[in-house]
Amino acid sequence: MSGLTDLTLRQALDALGTRKISSEELAGAYIAAIEAARPLNAFVLETPEKALEMARASDHRRASAEAGPLDGVPLGIKDLFCTEGVRTTAGSRILGAFTPTYESTVTSQLWRDGAVMLGKLNLDEFAMGSSNETSAFGPVVSPWRRQGDAAPLTPGGSSGGSAAAVAAGLCLGATATDTGGSIRQPAAFTGTVGIKPTYGRCSRWGVVAFASSLDQAGPIARTVEDAAILLQSMSGHDPKDSTSLNAEVPDFPAFVGKSVKGLRIGVPKEYRVEGMSPEIDALWEQGIAWLRDAGCEIVEVSLPHTRYALPAYYIVAPAEASSNLARYDGMRYGLRVEGGNLTDTYEKSRAAGFGEEVKRRILIGTYVLSAGYYDAYYLRALKVRRRIADDFTEAFGKVDALLTPTAPSAAFALGENAEDPVAMYLNDIFTVTVNLAGLPGMSVPAGLDAQGLPLGLQLIGRPLDEGLLFSLGGAIEKAAGFSSKPARWW
Amino acid sequence: MAIDAATVRKVARLARIAEPEARIDPLARELTGIMAWIEQLAEVDVEGVEPMTSAVSMTAPLREDVVTEGGDPERVLSNAPRRSGDFFVVPKVVE
Numbered sequence: 001m002s003g004l005t006d007l008t009l010r011q012a013l014d015a016l017g018t019r020k021i022s023s024e025e026l027a028g029a030y031i032a033a034i035e036a037a038r039p040l041n042a043f044v045l046e047t048p049e050k051a052l053e054m055a056r057a058s059d060h061r062r063a064s065a066e067a068g069p070l071d072g073v074p075l076g077i078k079d080l081f082c083t084e085g086v087r088t089t090a091g092s093r094i095l096g097a098f099t100p101t102y103e104s105t106v107t108s109q110l111w112r113d114g115a116v117m118l119g120k121l122n123l124d125e126f127a128m129g130s131s132n133e134t135s136a137f138g139p140v141v142s143p144w145r146r147q148g149d150a151a152p153l154t155p156g157g158s159s160g161g162s163a164a165a166v167a168a169g170l171c172l173g174a175t176a177t178d179t180g181g182s183i184r185q186p187a188a189f190t191g192t193v194g195i196k197p198t199y200g201r202c203s204r205w206g207v208v209a210f211a212s213s214l215d216q217a218g219p220i221a222r223t224v225e226d227a228a229i230l231l232q233s234m235s236g237h238d239p240k241d242s243t244s245l246n247a248e249v250p251d252f253p254a255f256v257g258k259s260v261k262g263l264r265i266g267v268p269k270e271y272r273v274e275g276m277s278p279e280i281d282a283l284w285e286q287g288i289a290w291l292r293d294a295g296c297e298i299v300e301v302s303l304p305h306t307r308y309a310l311p312a313y314y315i316v317a318p319a320e321a322s323s324n325l326a327r328y329d330g331m332r333y334g335l336r337v338e339g340g341n342l343t344d345t346y347e348k349s350r351a352a353g354f355g356e357e358v359k360r361r362i363l364i365g366t367y368v369l370s371a372g373y374y375d376a377y378y379l380r381a382l383k384v385r386r387r388i389a390d391d392f393t394e395a396f397g398k399v400d401a402l403l404t405p406t407a408p409s410a411a412f413a414l415g416e417n418a419e420d421p422v423a424m425y426l427n428d429i430f431t432v433t434v435n436l437a438g439l440p441g442m443s444v445p446a447g448l449d450a451q452g453l454p455l456g457l458q459l460i461g462r463p464l465d466e467g468l469l470f471s472l473g474g475a476i477e478k479a480a481g482f483s484s485k486p487a488r489w490w
Numbered sequence: 491m492a493i494d495a496a497t498v499r500k501v502a503r504l505a506r507i508a509e510p511e512a513r514i515d516p517l518a519r520e521l522t523g524i525m526a527w528i529e530q531l532a533e534v535d536v537e538g539v540e541p542m543t544s545a546v547s548m549t550a551p552l553r554e555d556v557v558t559e560g561g562d563p564e565r566v567l568s569n570a571p572r573r574s575g576d577f578f579v580v581p582k583v584v585e
Contacts, residue, residue, distance in 0.1 A: 111516030
């Protein structure tokens with residue numbers, strides 16, 4: 001049975017299509033793998049009965065030749081996506097045992113196409129974090145370890161459960177979300193592929209909101225092709241999300257393997273930041289060489305406002321979060337702690353329900369939006385955001401895509417950055433610009449560092465140009481020949 | 491700009507979060523540190539720049555003003571912390 005969980009999503013679809021395996025067998029193998037991997041804390045809720053029921057229904061559809069494009073494929077779902085009748089927590093105590101009576105658009109499209117749900121995946125509380133340590137369920141432990149060192153490492157965040165589950169072979173792919181790097185940084189830390197599509201490509205309807213002008217859903221998968229197959233199913237216009245783009249969804253998997261010859265690839269000089277590990281720099285040079293060998297022309301470009309992206313993000317995102325999270329008041333759903341009067345009940349419920357990082361961000365957001373500071377902070381940050389987006393527009397006048405590292409380091413140990421919020425925020429230095437500008441960005445595993453930990457390269461494209469990223473990601477994947485998997489210790 | 495204890499108490503009140511007295515000074519230090527780091531935005535020349543209020547430039551779409559769903563109190567109330575019949579039970583707000 002162990003061979004079943006080694007298949008890629010593409011291989012599993014082929015084996016299901018030729019009836020070499022059944023979806024029920026495949027789901028059974030994953031259910032066993034998940035049970036054996038509980039020390040990773042990747043799942044906050046396992047749904048084995050539902051998985052088997054969905055798998056049997058898929059086998060029936062295959063038997064009557066009614067199979068969809070993802071029929072029988074077992075997936076993990078980040079616990080930020082509302083799933084009808086299945087507890088959804090956003091990694092927070094404040095949602096308690098909240099059980100949605102509706103299904104998010106993205107997950108409903110995956111089920112429409114025949115996918116099977118294995119359970120809900122751990123994450124930083126309300127997706128606020130870069131290490132999965134802010135989850136009310138405790139941190140996810142990465143399946144990866146440094147060579148000869150049993151210290152528990154972070155899988156990254158906020159989609160830490162999604163990345164760890166894919167890397168450890170606990171699902172064929174997973175949904176994730178990315179507000180400042182939450183798909184790409186965990187993908188880089190775990191040797192998996194993660195893509196944040198163009199803002200508006202995937203519907204946000206039914207996804208618990210963090211910062212609405214930045215949040216985007218996307219997949220984490222084992223290969224570039226698997227990520228393309230999943231994004232295909234997750235994308236598309238949704239009238240229920242007013243920021244959803246009414247744009248045609250191209251055949252994403254068809255872009256994988258296409259020639260990248262003649263493309264112009266920009267290398268932004270401002271991404272050579274002080275203190276970046278020499279290994280990351282070497283990997284970046286390697287990536288440049290791979291794309292040059294594949295026929296791309298490499299062009300140095302400038303994104304002069306890069307260094308202001310994180311500070312601007314830490315105004316815009318908390319401001320939107322403080323507004324979005326105002327809904328958690330203990331009245332209609334979630335945790336309520338009774339107080340002496342209405343205000344007291346609000347204050348006690350929110351104090352008990354939110355964790356420290358979420359409270360910190362709500363307070364920052366409330367502060368920068370409060371009377372007297374709005375223009376100095378919030379309005380200025382929105383103007384800086386425009387500057388950052390304009391930098392990209394100018395660069396894309398000269399090049400077709402950009403190549404950068406995904407994160408400034410490999411995975412760090414759990415607890416290592418816990419004392420200093422700003423040090424933790426710096427994890428997103430290469431990814432956050434992409435969210436501010438609303439662009440598609442993908443992380444592809446490209447190598448291991450000296451301690452045996454995965455490192456990723458990031459590709460950034462023009463709006464709606466995910467297809468090109470799949471072609472370029474495929475070229476890097478092929479050149480890197482990355483096939484490392486974490487040695488099983490759990 | 492330094493955020494003092496009084497400002498933390500005021501902002502926590504605005505955000506409807508009961509911060510225990512022991513957390514006020516640590517929060518003042520943490521928020522001051524974060525805001526000091528954010529201050530570097532003051533260096534950017536934003537003269538004449540339009541604030542970017544959405545990730546993609548699009549006009550908000552309009553939909554027909556019709557009822558799409560409703561009339562299902564069980565679904566609406568299914569997660570209520572306290573309910574009575576088809577109503578949410580909330581603390582008294584009118585004396």
